[in-house]
Structure formats: structure tokens, C-alpha cells
Amino acid sequence: METLRLIIVAVGGQGNLLASKVLGEAALLAAIPVRMSEIHGMAQRGGVVESAIVFGEAQSNIISDGEADILLGFEPAETLRALNKCNRETAVITNLSPVPPFTVAIGKGTYPDLARIQDLIRAKTRQLIAFDAVALAKAAGSVMALNIVLLGALLQTGRLPITAEQLETAIRTKTKKAFVDTNLKAFRLGYEAAERAARSA
Amino acid sequence: MHKLLIDEPGAERLLLGNEAIARGALEAGVAFATTYPGTPSSEISLNLFQVSQQSDLYFEYSTNEKVALEVAAGAANAGLRTMCMMKHVGLNVAADPLMTLAYVGVRGGMVILSADDPNMFSSQNEQDNRYYAKMSGLPMLEPSSVQEALEMTAYAFELSEQLHEPVILRTTTRINHSSAFVHLGPLRKPVAKGRFNKDPFNYVTVPAVSRRLHVKLLENMAKAAEISENSAYNTVTGNGRLGIVCNGVSFNYVRDAVNELGIAERANILRVGMSNPLPTDKIKQYLNGCEKVLVVEEGEPFMEEAVKAFAQEAGLTLKIQGKGEGLFSRLYEFDPAMVRRIVAGYFGVADIPKEKLDLSDVPEIPARPPNLCAGCSHRATFYAVKKAAEGLDAIYPNDIGCYTLGFLPPLSMGDFVICMGSSVSSACGFSKATDQKVVAFIGDSTFFHSGLTGLVNAVHNNHNFTLVILDNGTTAMTGHQPHPGVDMDALNMAGYHRISIEAVVRAVGVSHVTIVKPFKIKKSIEAIREALAFKGVSVIISQEICTLYARSLGSLKPRAFQVSDRCTNHRDCINELACPAFYLEGERVRIDADACVGCAVCAQICPENAIVPVKSA
Numbered sequence: 001m002e003t004l005r006l007i008i009v010a011v012g013g014q015g016n017l018l019a020s021k022v023l024g025e026a027a028l029l030a031a032i033p034v035r036m037s038e039i040h041g042m043a044q045r046g047g048v049v050e051s052a053i054v055f056g057e058a059q060s061n062i063i064s065d066g067e068a069d070i071l072l073g074f075e076p077a078e079t080l081r082a083l084n085k086c087n088r089e090t091a092v093i094t095n096l097s098p099v100p101p102f103t104v105a106i107g108k109g110t111y112p113d114l115a116r117i118q119d120l121i122r123a124k125t126r127q128l129i130a131f132d133a134v135a136l137a138k139a140a141g142s143v144m145a146l147n148i149v150l151l152g153a154l155l156q157t158g159r160l161p162i163t164a165e166q167l168e169t170a171i172r173t174k175t176k177k178a179f180v181d182t183n184l185k186a187f188r189l190g191y192e193a194a195e196r197a198a199r200s201a
Numbered sequence: 202m203h204k205l206l207i208d209e210p211g212a213e214r215l216l217l218g219n220e221a222i223a224r225g226a227l228e229a230g231v232a233f234a235t236t237y238p239g240t241p242s243s244e245i246s247l248n249l250f251q252v253s254q255q256s257d258l259y260f261e262y263s264t265n266e267k268v269a270l271e272v273a274a275g276a277a278n279a280g281l282r283t284m285c286m287m288k289h290v291g292l293n294v295a296a297d298p299l300m301t302l303a304y305v306g307v308r309g310g311m312v313i314l315s316a317d318d319p320n321m322f323s324s325q326n327e328q329d330n331r332y333y334a335k336m337s338g339l340p341m342l343e344p345s346s347v348q349e350a351l352e353m354t355a356y357a358f359e360l361s362e363q364l365h366e367p368v369i370l371r372t373t374t375r376i377n378h379s380s381a382f383v384h385l386g387p388l389r390k391p392v393a394k395g396r397f398n399k400d401p402f403n404y405v406t407v408p409a410v411s412r413r414l415h416v417k418l419l420e421n422m423a424k425a426a427e428i429s430e431n432s433a434y435n436t437v438t439g440n441g442r443l444g445i446v447c448n449g450v451s452f453n454y455v456r457d458a459v460n461e462l463g464i465a466e467r468a469n470i471l472r473v474g475m476s477n478p479l480p481t482d483k484i485k486q487y488l489n490g491c492e493k494v495l496v497v498e499e500g501e502p503f504m505e506e507a508v509k510a511f512a513q514e515a516g517l518t519l520k521i522q523g524k525g526e527g528l529f530s531r532l533y534e535f536d537p538a539m540v541r542r543i544v545a546g547y548f549g550v551a552d553i554p555k556e557k558l559d560l561s562d563v564p565e566i567p568a569r570p571p572n573l574c575a576g577c578s579h580r581a582t583f584y585a586v587k588k589a590a591e592g593l594d595a596i597y598p599n600d601i602g603c604y605t606l607g608f609l610p611p612l613s614m615g616d617f618v619i620c621m622g623s624s625v626s627s628a629c630g631f632s633k634a635t636d637q638k639v640v641a642f643i644g645d646s647t648f649f650h651s652g653l654t655g656l657v658n659a660v661h662n663n664h665n666f667t668l669v670i671l672d673n674g675t676t677a678m679t680g681h682q683p684h685p686g687v688d689m690d691a692l693n694m695a696g697y698h699r700i701s702i703e704a705v706v707r708a709v710g711v712s713h714v715t716i717v718k719p720f721k722i723k724k725s726i727e728a729i730r731e732a733l734a735f736k737g738v739s740v741i742i743s744q745e746i747c748t749l750y751a752r753s754l755g756s757l758k759p760r761a762f763q764v765s766d767r768c769t770n771h772r773d774c775i776n777e778l779a780c781p782a783f784y785l786e787g788e789r790v791r792i793d794a795d796a797c798v799g800c801a802v803c804a805q806i807c808p809e810n811a812i813v814p815v816k817s818a
Contacts, residue, residue, distance in 0.1 A: 011569065020380070021380075024382075025215060028213065028215065028382055037378060037379035038378050038380075039322055039374075040378070046571065046572050058457050059346075059453035060537040061375065061450075062375060063536075063537075064536040065536075065538065065557060066538070066554070066555040066558070080566055084557070084560060086558055087555040087558060102572055102781050103567045103568070103570075104567050105781075105785065106775045106783055106785055110565075111567065112566060124558045124559075125558075
């Protein structure tokens with residue numbers, strides 16, 4: 001297969017690393033080579049967590065500026081910040097529920113306007129799928145399922161060399177037993193949300 | 202059972218680089234492992250720590266890297282397979298034993314893991330530890346992938362026993378913190394007990410012995426050079442005339458670059474996996490087949506300078522370059538597109554860059570600087586010291602840990618940091634060289650690591666400063682590892698002794714020692730004021746458990762606070778503490794009840810007493 005480069009950005013605590021792990025396990029089921037790297041930064045202290053996931057034959061496990069095929073953002077301002085990783089052909093998926101940086105929370109910075117964020121991304125890239133993934137995670141049973149909602153949306157793009165069955169199997173085997181039902185529901189809700197977003201785009 | 206203890210040869214598992222290294226050690230039958238935790242190496246030791254609780258492996262968190270290496274040196278010379286792991290700057294601390302251990306050598310295989318951190322994702326410098334191999338005369342291996350990290354770790358033990366020398370396994374963050382599918386090999390049962398055979402004329406490094414041992418080291422290096430010539434880790438790929446010499450993760454970027462540029466047929470890639478000693482003859486022969494050569498290595502021109510020297514010896518005049526204007530930098534880490542662009546430019550082929558987006562119209566996005574956690578005891582201590590020192594011309598040497606973040610506004614309590622333990626010793630210098638008041642900060646784990654000797658120095662030489670020991674009961678920054686001051690009984694771990702920081706401080710002769718509970722702000726400020734007024738060395742021990750650690754132990758009983766209507770918007774809480782539990786709702790200060798743990802520091806400093814506990818429903 002052609003190499004596919006995926007960047008995931010999130011704020012510490014949003015479950016990005018588990019999402020990468022589930023994707024990796026699904027890639028094994030699909031017999032697709034995968035390499036990943038993570039920069040945790042000061043994740044537990046409110047920092048940004050960035051994962052690079054490279055599917056296919058390429059040997060590198062990090063992704064240069066402008067070279068991501070897909071950008072998956074768990075937080076809208078972080079998605080916007082990661083646009084330097086994108087090019088005109090990049091597909092972007094983002095959660096629209098903000099986690100304001102501390103400076104914004106205490107009135108010493110301005111959070112970018114959500115509509116503006118979407119307009120900018122849409123104008124610069126091939127595709128934007130944006131929705132409130134936190135609301136869907138709650139609907140699935142837990143705000144913690146945010147990561148799996150977004151994996152559902154990611155799979156719906158059809159760009160990953162992985163089937164829904166393979167990803168669901170990875171969710172069953174690699175997420176906590178008590179959360180499997182919630183996560184499977186979250187996966188479907190995310191998938192459907194991306195379908196709706198794609199139709200209305 | 203721990204996942205790394207499952208014997209499933211041939212199985213394919215998704216492993217973090219650091220897990221693969223730990224697994225490689227277990228497949229080699231490692232019996233003895235020591236460390237001081239440091240990113241990006243910490244998960245190796247964390248996994249071995251867990252494994253040791255379910256197997257014959259002996260593991261310890263040693264007080265610092267020098268101690269860790271010396272402990273390991275004893276075990277290896279009793280015949281055990283031994284591993285000692287640390288971050289790159291840790292090897293500076295362990296450099297003293299390293300240099301002479303190379304003379305003495307080892308009986309059981311010993312692997313010293315140095316995790317380098319190009320780009321300084323979590324380090325104070327980006328030094329290139331390949332030079333330690335050269336300086337000590339020890340063999341060095343450098344993996345390029347997670348699979349190779351496992352295999353090389355296992356092989357390093359064999360190589361060590363073959364040469365009777367420790368082997369340095371050098372990784373970079375992008376190996377330690379990358380994940381891939383790895384084929385597992387069989388586990389090997391460790392030989393857990395050894396015996397030391399006395400041989401003082403080979404083990405006691407008095408000058409007459411060392412003169413002989415240095416000869417032996419050179420002989421071992423010559424053997425290592427032969428091994429390097431034929432090493433399966435020093436590989437040439439391709440038959441072309443465009444030479445590229447590379448190591449570590451750069452090998453991956455180079456392979457992608459030549460494929461994407463369509464010059465794979467014309468390229469000739471030498472990947473150096475055993476980089477000390479370098480395979481001299483192999484490299485000379487390789488150079489002979491190239492028309493020009495590019496050396497692709499992060500960090501310093503370690504291979505570049507050697508390769509140029511080999512070319513001179515071989516009478517070759519081909520162009521060899523690596524670092525320089527328009528080529529590679531000594532700074533930071535490489536990335537695939539950078540390597541592709543420089544390879545393309547050097548060999549005169551067209552690059553195929555992806556067109557980057559014009560981002561000039563993207564509004565400024567507020568940064569997410571790291572912050573001390575909500576309810577972090579360090580914030581309370583910094584605030585109390587700041588208040589106690591009001592009006593004084595004070596400087597604040599700080600140290601390495603979460604509390605380094607105290608240097609950021611609004612706390613601004615950190616003026617000088619260079620390495621572990623430097624807060625105490627640099628305070629000695631500042632206090633003698635200036636008339637400024639000096640208040641140094643050091644964490645509990647860092648105090649045991651290398652603060653003690655500085656404190657002894659301060660007392661002996663009669664320096665004049667206050668040392669604040671931030672005792673949060675764990676090594677917080679690297680993931681809550683224990684240290685000698687930790688109560689291991691509370692962790693249900695038997696067989697340890699707890700060292701009292703207070704007793705140690707008093708024992709070295711500090712007469713003014715005060716213990717404060719930093720969440721009691723007024724009392725803390727008073728105690729610190731007294732310590733600051735003391736002439737000589739005074740010590741404040743500020744005791745309060747790390748709130749993240751308490752949460753993970755299940756001992757945290759959060760009791761959230763809220764801002765009542767009495768608030769008149771002084772905003773001292775936000776402006777002086779900047780706890781991340783605060784936010785604004787319109788113009789009103791609010792507290793995020795999910796984030797607040799109830800340290801009540803803000804409640805104590807509010808001039809209107811407007812911050813009160815959330816009433817339980």
C-alpha cells in the first residue's frame with residue numbers, strides 16, 4: 001500500500017495514546033506495517049500530546065511539516081495549531097469541544113473563534129469533518145470515550161487501510177473490559193457523525 | 202503476569218521502544234538491573250521494576266547514576282548479567298566509574314543504556330553521548346528501529362561477555378518513545394546468584410595495576426574493532442556511487458528519502474549500528490566505491506570526522522560532508538523531509554516537497570505552557586517563600602524536577618538551573634560572591650541524588666543561604682518512582698529502609714532546620730522568615746505529598762472550593778498563584794470543582810475570605 005501518514009494531536013488526558021494503540025493493533029489485524037512515535041511533553045501538566053502514525057512501507061516514524069495525509073485533532077485550537085503538518089490534500093477531522101488553555105481561562109489570552117477555525121481549515125485543506133465529539137462520548141456513556149468517537153470518524157473517511165471490524169476487534173481486546181460496550185457505541189456514533197458531516201459538506 | 206514475562210517466541214507484539222529494550226534484556230537473561238529514572242529512558246526501568254516483583258530479576262532504583270553504575274559493576278564482576286540505564290546527562294554523573302570500569306572490565310555481560318534526547322524534549326541539554334564510548338574505549342551499539350532495539354539489547358550482553366567489557370547501548374527519544382510490532386524471541390532464565398573471585402591485581406586500580414589494565418583495554422578495543430568490521434549491524438545497502446553514511450533513526454529517513462527521490466539504484470547506504478569502534482577497513486572499502494559521500498547523523502559530527510580521517514589514510518580525495526551551511530545542523534532532531542531535501546541538494550536531484558500551507562492568516566493561538574498541577578504543594582511553598590522574602594534582594598537557584606516550573610510567572614521562583622543538585626552548590630557560590638540573599642530549592646529525590654554533598658560543603662565552608670527541600674514523597678517528574686526517603690511499607694513493599702531527610706540534614710550539622718506544611722500558609726511564611734534571618738546554612742523541609750501521586754495511590758480526598766459572592770475581584774488568587782483550577786466566567790473568578798483538590802491555599806490568601814468549601818449536598 002501507499003504510505004499513509006496520520007497525525008493525532010490532543011491535550012494531556014484526552015486519551016490520545018490509547019487511540020494510537022488501538023489503531024496499531026487494528027493495523028496488525030490488517031497485516032499493515034505501522035510505526036508510531038509520541039511526544040508526551042508535559043502531558044499530565046496540561047500540555048499537548050502529539051502522535052505520529054505511519055502506515056505502509058515507509059521507514060520513518062515521524063511526520064515532517066506539510067506531510068500529514070490525515071490530521072485528527074482532539075481539541076479545536078490544537079487542530080488549528082497543527083495545520084503546519086498539513087498540505088492541500090490533507091483530510092482533517094476535529095472535535096469541536098474546546099479545552100481552553102489556562103491563559104485563556106484566566107482572561108489573559110483569546111481562544112480563536114470556532115467558526116473561524118473551521119473556515120480556515122476548510123479553505124486550506126481537502127476536507128474537514130468537525131463535530132462535538134465530547135457530546136457523542138457522553139451519549140455513548142462516558143466522556144472518556146472521546147478518543148474512540150474520533151476513531152469512528154477517522155475510519156469513516158475510508159482513508160485508513162483498516163476495516164471497521166478490525167478496529168472493533170482492537171477496541172474489544174485493547175480497551176478496558178468495563179468500557180468495551182461504551183467504546184463500541186462511541187465508535188459507531190463517531191462513524192455516523194462523520195457520515196453526516198461528509199454529506200452536509 | 203507482566204506482559205514482558207510471557208514466553209511466546211515468534212509472537213508479534215506492539216511494543217514501545219523502551220518495552221522492547223526491557224524485553225531484549227529479559228531474552229538475554231538479565232539478572233540484575235539498576236537505574237536512576239530519567240526521560241526518555243524511564244519506561245525501561247519501570248518495566249524491569251514491575252518484572253522484578255514477579256521473577257528472579259534483582260532491580261533497584263539507586264540514589265543516582267554513579268551509584269547505579271557502581272552497584273551494577275559489583276554485580277557484573279560477580280558474574281551476573283547486568284543492565285544499568287539512564288538518560289544521557291545521567292551518564293555525566295556516572296562518568297567517573299565508567300572510565301575506570303572500562304579498564305577493569307566485567308565478567309557477566311553488562312549493558313549501559315544511554316538515552317539521548319536530541320531536541321531536548323525533556324532535558325537540559327542535547328549532548329551526544331557517542332563520545333563517551335570513544336572516550337572510555339567501550340563498544341557502542343545504536344538501534345534504528347524498535348525491533349532492532351530488542352535484538353541489539355540481547356546481543357549487547359553477548360558482545361559484552363565476548364569482550365569482557367561493558368557495552369553502551371545508545372538510543373534517542375525517537376527510539377525510546379516510538380512503537381512498532383516486534384517479533385519476540387524466547388526468554389532466558391537469569392542466573393540470579395554469582396560469586397566474586399578475588400583477583401586484586403586485576404581489580405584494584407592502583408597505578409601499577411591500571412598501567413597494565415589500560416594495555417588490556419586497548420587489546421579489547423582491537424578485538425572489538427574486528428567484530429565491528431564484520432558486524433551484521435554495520436550494513437551496506439545498494440550498489441550505487443552516491444554514498445550516504447548514517448546511524449540510528451537517520452537511517453529510516455535516508456531510506457525513505459532515496460526511495461521518494463527515485464535514487465535508490467544510484468545510492469549506496471552505509472548504516473552504522475556498531476559505532477564504536479567504527480569499522481575502519483569496511484568504511485575505507487566503502488568510500489572507494491563512492492563518488493561523493495553525505496554523512497547523516499543527528500548531533501555532533503562523530504562519524505563525519507572519522508570518515509574523513511579514514512579517507513585521508515586511504516589516500517581518497519572524494520568529497521565527504523555532513524554538518525555545515527546548507528547541510529545538516531548540530532542542533533535539534535532531524536525529520537524525513539529535512540533529510541530528503543538535503544540528500545536531494547547534495548546529490549543534485551530535484552526534491553519533491555509537499556507544498557506547505559500559507560498560514561499567515563491563522564490567528565494567534567494561545568500557548569499551553571506546562572503548569573504545576575492544581576493542588577501542587579510546590580506552588581504553595583514558592584508562594585510562601587516569595588512572601589517571606591518580600592523586600593529582600595534575593596536570588597533563587599532552583600533544581601531539576603517538576604518544581605523547575607516555579608521559574609515561570611507569576612511565581613518566578615527560579616533564577617539558575619544547570620544540573621541535578623546544582624541548586625545547593627551554586628547557592629554556595631552565589632552567597633560568597635554576592636551580598637544578595639540566596640534561597641535554593643531542591644526536590645526530595647534530587648536531594649538524595651546529588652544535593653547532599655553540596656549541603657555538606659555548605660556547612661563545612663560556613664556558607665550563608667537557605668535551602669528549601671520540597672519533599673513531596675516521590676520522584677514526581679519521571680512518573681512517581683520511589684527514592685530513599687519514601688515509605689515503601691505504604692506501597693506494600695517489604696525489605697526497604699526509609700531515610701529521614703530531617704535526620705540527614707541535622708546529622709551533617711545544619712542547626713536551623715524547620716519542617717513546614719506548605720498548605721498552612723501563614724505558619725509556613727513565619728517559619729521561612731526565621732530561616733531567612735538565620736546567619737549560616739538554614740534548611741526548610743516542606744512536606745506535602747504530590748497530589749498526582751496521592752490520586753494514583755487512592756489517598757487523595759478532594760474537597761473542592763468555590764468562589765462566593767463576597768469576592769470583590771482582587772484576583773490575588775489568579776495573579777499570584779495561577780492554579781489551573783481557576784477560570785473566568787465573564788468577569789467572575791470561578792474554580793473548576795473537578796480540578797480543585799482542596800489545598801485551600803487560595804482561600805488563605807483571599808483578602809475577602811471569599812473562597813470557601815463547596816457545601817456537600
